Amino acid sequence: MDWFYIKGILILSGINLMAVLGLSLLTGFTGLFSFGHAGFMAIGAYTAAYLGVKMGLPLTVALLAGGFSAGLVSLFIGKLTLKLKGDYFCIATLGFGEAIRLILDNVQTFGGARGWPGIPIRVDLWNVALVNVVGIALLVNLVNSRHGRNMIAVREEELAAKTIGIDTFRYKMISLFISAVYAGVAGGLVGYYTGFLQPKMFSLNKSTELTIIVIFGGIGSISGSVLGALLLTALPEILRAFALWRLVVYGAAVIFIMISRPEGLMGGKEITWKGIASLLQRGLRLHPAAKSQAGAGAQASVGDRGGDRDGNGSASGSGSGDRAAQSIKPSF
Amino acid sequence: MGILEVRNLTKTFGGLVAVGDVSFAVKRGSISGLIGPNGAGKTTVFNLITGVYKVTSGEIVFDGRPIHNLEPHVIANMGITRTFQNIRLFKRLSVYNNILTACHRNARYSIADAVLRLRGFKAEERRMREDADALMEVMGLTRWRNSVAHSLPYGVQRRLEIARALAVKPKLLLLDEPAAGMNPDETQQLMSLICRIREEFNCTVLVIEHRMDLIMGICENIIVLNFGRKLTEGSPGEIQTDPRVIEAYLGEGAKIGA
Ligand SMILES: Nc1ncnc2c1ncn2[C@@H]1O[C@H](COP(=O)(O)OP(=O)(O)OP(=O)(O)O)[C@@H](O)[C@H]1O
Numbered sequence A: 001m002d003w004f005y006i007k008g009i010l011i012l013s014g015i016n017l018m019a020v021l022g023l024s025l026l027t028g029f030t031g032l033f034s035f036g037h038a039g040f041m042a043i044g045a046y047t048a049a050y051l052g053v054k055m056g057l058p059l060t061v062a063l064l065a066g067g068f069s070a071g072l073v074s075l076f077i078g079k080l081t082l083k084l085k086g087d088y089f090c091i092a093t094l095g096f097g098e099a100i101r102l103i104l105d106n107v108q109t110f111g112g113a114r115g116w117p118g119i120p121i122r123v124d125l126w127n128v129a130l131v132n133v134v135g136i137a138l139l140v141n142l143v144n145s146r147h148g149r150n151m152i153a154v155r156e157e158e159l160a161a162k163t164i165g166i167d168t169f170r171y172k173m174i175s176l177f178i179s180a181v182y183a184g185v186a187g188g189l190v191g192y193y194t195g196f197l198q199p200k201m202f203s204l205n206k207s208t209e210l211t212i213i214v215i216f217g218g219i220g221s222i223s224g225s226v227l228g229a230l231l232l233t234a235l236p237e238i239l240r241a242f243a244l245w246r247l248v249v250y251g252a253a254v255i256f257i258m259i260s261r262p263e264g265l266m267g268g269k270e271i272t273w274k275g276i277a278s279l280l281q282r283g284l285r286l287h288p289a290a291k292s293q294a295g296a297g298a299q300a301s302v303g304d305r306g307g308d309r310d311g312n313g314s315a316s317g318s319g320s321g322d323r324a325a326q327s328i329k330p331s332f
Numbered sequence B: 001m002g003i004l005e006v007r008n009l010t011k012t013f014g015g016l017v018a019v020g021d022v023s024f025a026v027k028r029g030s031i032s033g034l035i036g037p038n039g040a041g042k043t044t045v046f047n048l049i050t051g052v053y054k055v056t057s058g059e060i061v062f063d064g065r066p067i068h069n070l071e072p073h074v075i076a077n078m079g080i081t082r083t084f085q086n087i088r089l090f091k092r093l094s095v096y097n098n099i100l101t102a103c104h105r106n107a108r109y110s111i112a113d114a115v116l117r118l119r120g121f122k123a124e125e126r127r128m129r130e131d132a133d134a135l136m137e138v139m140g141l142t143r144w145r146n147s148v149a150h151s152l153p154y155g156v157q158r159r160l161e162i163a164r165a166l167a168v169k170p171k172l173l174l175l176d177e178p179a180a181g182m183n184p185d186e187t188q189q190l191m192s193l194i195c196r197i198r199e200e201f202n203c204t205v206l207v208i209e210h211r212m213d214l215i216m217g218i219c220e221n222i223i224v225l226n227f228g229r230k231l232t233e234g235s236p237g238e239i240q241t242d243p244r245v246i247e248a249y250l251g252e253g254a255k256i257g258a
C-alpha cells in the first residue's frame, strides 16, 4: 500500500465523515431516521459543481452554497412531514432520496444518467481535513449547548420535552437543516474529488451506508461517528484484495460489532481531552508493572456525554449561596 | 379570580366522554386536589390544561388568558408545567442533565452564539449550570447527580420529575399521582416537600392523587370527578363526609379514611 492509495482512502473517509456528522446530529442526537441523505449530498454535489464549473466561483463558496441549497430543500421536506408522527418523516426521506436521483438521471444539463465528467479536481487531503475539523468543532459546540440538549430531549422523550417548553418541531427542523447542510457540503466534496458526478453515486445504498455508520459508531456520540466513518469507509477498500468476498466480510464485521456492542462502538460516550489525559497518566504509572491494565485504562479515556466540559459545574452550586438551597433541606 | 379557570371543559374520544362539562377554578397560591376513581378523567384534564390534547369544547383560562388549544410548549413557557402518571424522564441522561435541559429558558443565547461560542455563551451557560446545581440541592438530588435517570429508585425518579418541572419556573405545577409507588414514609416526606415547594418557588399546585392521606393532608380545595363529570368540590372536611364522594369511591356505606 503506497501513500497515494492511503491518501485516497483518507479523503473518501473524510468526505463520508462530513455527511455522517450531519446525520449523527439528526439520528444520533435528535432521534430522527433518514434514508434520504444521499439526496442532500446529490443536491450539494450538483449545485457546488454547477457554481464552480459554469459560474467560476471559488471552492469554498461553491461548497457552502451546495450545503445551503441542500439545507433549504430539507426545510421544505421537514415542514411537510415533521409535524406528523416519526415514521412519515423516515418514509418521506426515502422517497425524496430516490426522487432526486431519478430527476438527475433525466436532467440532461448535468449529463443525465451518463454522468458529468470534467469537474476540476480541487479537493485534496488538506482541505478535506480542514472541512472536517471545522465541521466537528461546530457540531461539538452545538451539542454541548442548550440547543443541543433540547435536541437530545426530543430524542429521549418528546412529550416531556414539550411540557418543559421546548418547541420540538422547531428543533427537529433545525437539526434536519444542519444535517442537510453537512450532507450537501460532503456532496460538493465528492464532485471536486472524483472530477465526475453521476446520479447513481447518490443511491439509497449511500443513504443506508451513512445510517449504518452512525449506528455502528454509537447513537449520540460524535467521536463514535468519526471512528465509524474512518473504519467503515476504509474497511471495504482494504478488503478490495479479497474481491468477491469483501462485502460479505464487511457485512459480517458490522453484524459482529452490533451484536457484541448493540449500543454502538462508543455507546453514547465521547472521547475527551480530559479522558485521554487521565489515560496517559494511568498508562505512565502502570507502565512497568502491567501492560494488561491498559485495556481497562481505555475505558477511562471515555468521558461521560454531556458532563462538565468546563469542569466548573460541581463547585458552582455552593458558591451561589442560593436562598432556597439554605432554607430547604433535602428530604427522603 | 383564580390563576386557572376551567369552564365547561369537554373532551370526547369517539363516543367516549372522558371529560364532560367540567368547570372549576384554582386559587392563586393554593394547593388543590383533583380526585376521582380510576378512569374518572383526571389525567385527561391535565392533558387538556397542558395542551397535550385539544379540547372538544369549553375553555381554559390561565392568568386571565385563554390557553386551550395552544401548543404544549407555549403553555409550558407561559408558566404551567407537570409531571406524568407514568414517569417520563429523559431516561438515558443523568439526573444533572435532566435538570440542566429543563433550565434552557434561563439562557437566551442563539444557535450561532452556541456554535461559535460568542457573546454571552460562557456566562449564560455557567448561570444555567448554577441554577441546575441549586435546584438539585433543593430537591435533595445532589447525591444522585451523575446517575442515569432510569437507574434511580422509583421515589427518586418521581422527585426528579418534579425538579425538572420546577426548573421551568412555573406559576402552576400539575402533579399526576406523585405518591404512586411510594411507601407511607416517603409519602409523608413528599407531602412536606409539596408544601415547601409552594412557599419556596412561589407557585400554585394542583395534584391528582389516590392516596387520601396526602390529599386530605395538604389540599385546601378538592375537586372530585366521576365518570368524566364533576361530582363536587370543597374543603377536605366537606369532601370526607360527602356521601356522594364516598359512594363514588367505595360504594354505599363505606368511609374515606384521613
Ligand atoms: N388518548 C385516549 N384515547 C382514548 N381514550 C382515552 C384516551 N385518554 C384517556 N382515555 C379514556 O378517558 C377516560 C379517562 O381517562 P383518564 O386517564 O383521564 O382517567 P384518570 O382519572 O386519570 O384515571 P386513573 O386514576 O386510572 O389514572 C378513560 O376511560 C380512558 O380510557
Ligand SMILES: [Mg+2]
Pocket (backbone or CB within 6 Å): B042, B043, B044, B085
Ligand atoms: Mg390518571
